[in-house]
Amino acid sequence: MEYPPLAELVKDKWPSDVLQRAKELQAEIGSIGAYSHSKGVPLIRKHVAEFIEERDGYPSDPEDIFLTGGASAGVSLLLNVLITPNETGILIPIPQYPLYTATLSQFNGIPIPYHLSESDGWSTSLAEIESALAEAAKKGVKPRALVVINPGNPTGALLDLTTMENVVRFCEQHSLVLLADEVYQTNLHSPQTHPFHSFKSVVRKINSPVPLISFHSISKGVKGECGRRGGYFECTNISEEVRAILYKMVSVTLCPPLSGQIGVDCMVRPPKEGEPSYPLYKKETETIHAALAQRTKLMADRLNLLPGVSCVNSPGALYLYPKIELPDKAVKAAEALGKSPDTLYALELLDETGICVVPGSGFGQKDGEHHYRLTCLCPGVEQYVSALEGFHRKFVEKYGGL
Amino acid sequence: MEYPPLAELVKDKWPSDVLQRAKELQAEIGSIGAYSHSKGVPLIRKHVAEFIEERDGYPSDPEDIFLTGGASAGVSLLLNVLITPNETGILIPIPQYPLYTATLSQFNGIPIPYHLSESDGWSTSLAEIESALAEAAKKGVKPRALVVINPGNPTGALLDLTTMENVVRFCEQHSLVLLADEVYQTNLHSPQTHPFHSFKSVVRKINSPVPLISFHSISKGVKGECGRRGGYFECTNISEEVRAILYKMVSVTLCPPLSGQIGVDCMVRPPKEGEPSYPLYKKETETIHAALAQRTKLMADRLNLLPGVSCVNSPGALYLYPKIELPDKAVKAAEALGKSPDTLYALELLDETGICVVPGSGFGQKDGEHHYRLTCLCPGVEQYVSALEGFHRKFVEKYGGL
CATH class of the missing domain: 3.90.1150.10 (Aspartate Aminotransferase, domain 1)
Structure with a gap:
């Protein structure tokens, strides 16, 4: 009735850096069969913050990171928090990934659709957003947040820096929370000519006070580990009080799946040059x-x-x-x-x-x-x-x- | 750059029934890194239905089973569906696991608290429920569903058959949906004198038309695999139309974590006498x-x-x-x-x-x-x-x- 544990079987058979990572995570987590911190395993949140710092060149605080069961769980949480009973509107791009309209409908929020410019490579146009806001105002809808999907789904578009800065300033002027769905950030077909910039880096670069939530996921990229349900969101310019409410809300469903959290760790800490698995x-x-x-x-x-x-x-x-x-x-x-x-x-x-x-x-x-x-x-x-x-x-x- | 796959390393090292189960699940699922059906892997739902049939002695249909990321995700979904904007009340036991009040607050539902009878081993009293309903009516709250936690959290109480039948009849008379949180169903300290009866079996036994949702989870029992986030709910006397809405809603967040779904399979199909791992x-x-x-x-x-x-x-x-x-x-x-x-x-x-x-x-x-x-x-x-x-x-x- 004694069976050799997995660690013994893979020893000397799998790359040493892979085994080392597993040991490190096991020492931190204990069992993946147990609940973790409701915001996610602290060490993994620290790794996420380090990944963001390296990507953007601006500091990131593990306390601002929430691990989630995929980006959709994070989006759902944020829309739930942002929508109050009285005619809350959320600006969403058209075309859009239907997660947004579906989730708005669940929480009785009102979509304020703004059209992307197909003639301009599906870019985001402030004129379109302004005209959507004017329409919403006529109907008594109160805009609360702006959703941007970058790179775009279903368009495959990528925003340039100038457009992003304008979007951030626009949110500032209109007191909108910016929800940046950046799950396709590593799916770049010509990164030299069309690089990805995170909204976090733009907000920091132009020193904007705009409240920003940035979503990422292990379901896309070249990994596509969607069945593990892993992702995170980072809060930028979000007060400690609001973060405490978010923490309270995520604690209701206890914690994100550990296998997804470990997937996030693998995503933000890929093998480095010189390591055996590289x-x-x-x-x-x-x-x-x-x-x-x-x-x-x-x-x-x-x-x-x-x-x-x-x-x-x-x-x-x-x-x-x-x-x-x-x-x-x-x-x-x-x-x-x-x-x-x-x-x-x-x-x-x-x-x-x-x-x-x-x-x-x-x-x-x-x-x-x-x-x-x-x-x-x-x-x-x-x-x-x-x-x-x-x-x-x-x-x-x-x-x-x- | 070639590393032996796991299946090769565990071959002949782990019990053959365990390996056989893994192969069977892999053949059905493909990769646990991929999305599954939004209601959960069909084969696992079939196994859940077989488990319920064997437990209760009444038929169960895999189409009535939804796999979830823990019972809390299922409870959250159902409360979301049941709560409509106008003063929807949900009867919850006091003392209660705070999941219920927290989730009600997220969806702007109104708790209608009914007291359990401490002097009667924390049992559920219809008189208490009736007086709670009368209180709610005075405030214009419209009762929609009754939550029962059996075995109880935090009380550890276990309902007897007569009480359960009365609760079911009561829900019938008052047009209430019955939400049965049965996550502790295998945590029984004296099963000979205090056996567990599912509400599903009671509803079938007395041939009641009451709409019932029963929740179960891999987070409790003697397994406690809570970090994997797995569970299911079964719909009884729920119309195809409502099930279609539930399916639409779960599809918004794509699918429950595969590691949790596999946990459910292990829970509902434990090793049998004669098998090597038994x-x-x-x-x-x-x-x-x-x-x-x-x-x-x-x-x-x-x-x-x-x-x-x-x-x-x-x-x-x-x-x-x-x-x-x-x-x-x-x-x-x-x-x-x-x-x-x-x-x-x-x-x-x-x-x-x-x-x-x-x-x-x-x-x-x-x-x-x-x-x-x-x-x-x-x-x-x-x-x-x-x-x-x-x-x-x-x-x-x-x-x-x-």
């Missing part, structure tokens, strides 16, 4: 980065050659969000079925090719426009693009041409 | 059950010998909730410090002995009464009880006696 780590991550960049570019280039399709090339995240012009007959056929035209397109694509895309109406788009979201994760992209092309031409023809 | 499993669980029962009894017996202390002996869960009479001078000293008397007692106990108990005011109690909650998990109980006794006598003396 060569394998480097090889795997570089291969995935290169494949994602190559697939994204190939898909965007080929989609742009199709009649009635225009696709903003994406410098980040995992998606393309092509705009499709659809024949009038297709629009009418969709109407007759009680579906949106892009849903009809997506369903027929699925039936014909087995390729599953998400219709733009799930993310939001301007009236009369049609899009779909395409993930760039699948190997064998050449085959998929050919199938997409063939389907598109047939679909347009079937419904009488453009 | 002897060790049996030895470990029996040892823990016996230790908990012995500690609980010893503590209750000894506490009841102390002046001014009366303690209901507990047939289940992990707690005792002794009532303590405190000297007038102690009550006044607490008042002067702006603390409740039981908080003063708990703080001085902590300072003097290092023993941490939770003051009854955290769980709720009748005006003028004082309690504290004591967990029965620590080994070396003799030493702790002696320290508690010594402290109690000194405390009473220090504040002028009873």
Whole structure:
């Protein structure tokens, strides 16, 4: 009835730096079967703060870090705290990842949609945000926070520094909390020309007092360990009093899953050059980065050659969000079925090719426009693009041409 | 750069039934780093339904099972769904595990407290529930659901069949949803004389149409794998339409942690007699059950010998909730410090002995009464009880006696 423990079996078999990290975490955590601190394991929060300091060049305090069960749990918590019973509005980008509208609806908050500028590479436009605020004011909705997803989902867009500074100043002027969803921060296809800047670094650089919550996750990047449910958020310019309320609220569900917390530790402390596991780590991550960049570019280039399709090339995240012009007959056929035209397109694509895309109406788009979201994760992209092309031409023809 | 995978290292080293289970789960799940179905891995939900069928003797449908990140995540979801903006009240037991009041406050629900009967072994009294409902009606609060914690936290009480049937009929008459928190269902100290009955079995037995949600968790029992965040709830007499809404809501945060889901599988499918891991499993669980029962009894017996202390002996869960009479001078000293008397007692106990108990005011109690909650998990109980006794006598003396 005695079985050798795992530590004994992996000894001398796995890289020594991996075993060393496991020992260090075990010494801090004890058992992953036990509750941790409700904000997350202190040592892991310290590692997160060190990661942020190194990324941004500005200090980060472990007390400002909350580990979460994925970014969605953090977003849910913050929206819960920000929404008060009286007509609280939250500015959200359109198109947007539906987490935001869904969570707002759970907490009786009111979405204030602002359109991203497709003609400007899906960038964030202050004019659009201002006009959204004016609309909201007419309806008596009180804006409380602004959500920015950078790199964008579903657009794959990446904000430049000037736009980010303007967004921060705008939040300052309008007393808005800035919610920065930065879960795709390492999904960069051309980091030399299109680098990622965190909102934390911008806020510190221009010395802004704007309250900022920044979300990150282990579910994206090149790891994609989404089933472990891990992530964190950092509070910037958030008072100790508010942080105490957040702490009280997270303590209601006791603690985030330990396997996700350990995933966060691995994310913020990747193997370093010279360590035994570094060569394998480097090889795997570089291969995935290169494949994602190559697939994204190939898909965007080929989609742009199709009649009635225009696709903003994406410098980040995992998606393309092509705009499709659809024949009038297709629009009418969709109407007759009680579906949106892009849903009809997506369903027929699925039936014909087995390729599953998400219709733009799930993310939001301007009236009369049609899009779909395409993930760039699948190997064998050449085959998929050919199938997409063939389907598109047939679909347009079937419904009488453009 | 090639390292042997775990499966190869544990082969022939760990019990074959354990490896077989791992293989079966891996074949179903793929990677625990990936999202699962938002309601949880289908095969694990099937195993949960089989466990419930075997426990209760009534059918259970995997479609009625939702896996969750601990019971608290399930409770939070259900309260979110049940609470509508207009004065929704939820009946909760007093004393209660503070999860309920905290979550109600998050969703702007109104607690309708009903007192448990200490003189009747902390049982649930319909008269108390009726008087709580009458109070609520006066304030315009609309009751929507009744929470029962069985076995009880913090009381350690266990409901008998007659009481349970009455509670179910009461919910029927008052159109209340019944929320059954049954996370301590395997923590039974004398299962022959005090067995656990699930509300599901009672509802089926008396053929009641009452809507019931039953919660269970891997965080309690003799496993206590709380850091993995796993649990489930079962819907009984819940329409397909409402289940669809629940499914939509859980899909917002994608899926429960896979390590918790796997924990649920282990809980509902323990090793069976004849399997290689059974002897060790049996030895470990029996040892823990016996230790908990012995500690609980010893503590209750000894506490009841102390002046001014009366303690209901507990047939289940992990707690005792002794009532303590405190000297007038102690009550006044607490008042002067702006603390409740039981908080003063708990703080001085902590300072003097290092023993941490939770003051009854955290769980709720009748005006003028004082309690504290004591967990029965620590080994070396003799030493702790002696320290508690010594402290109690000194405390009473220090504040002028009873």
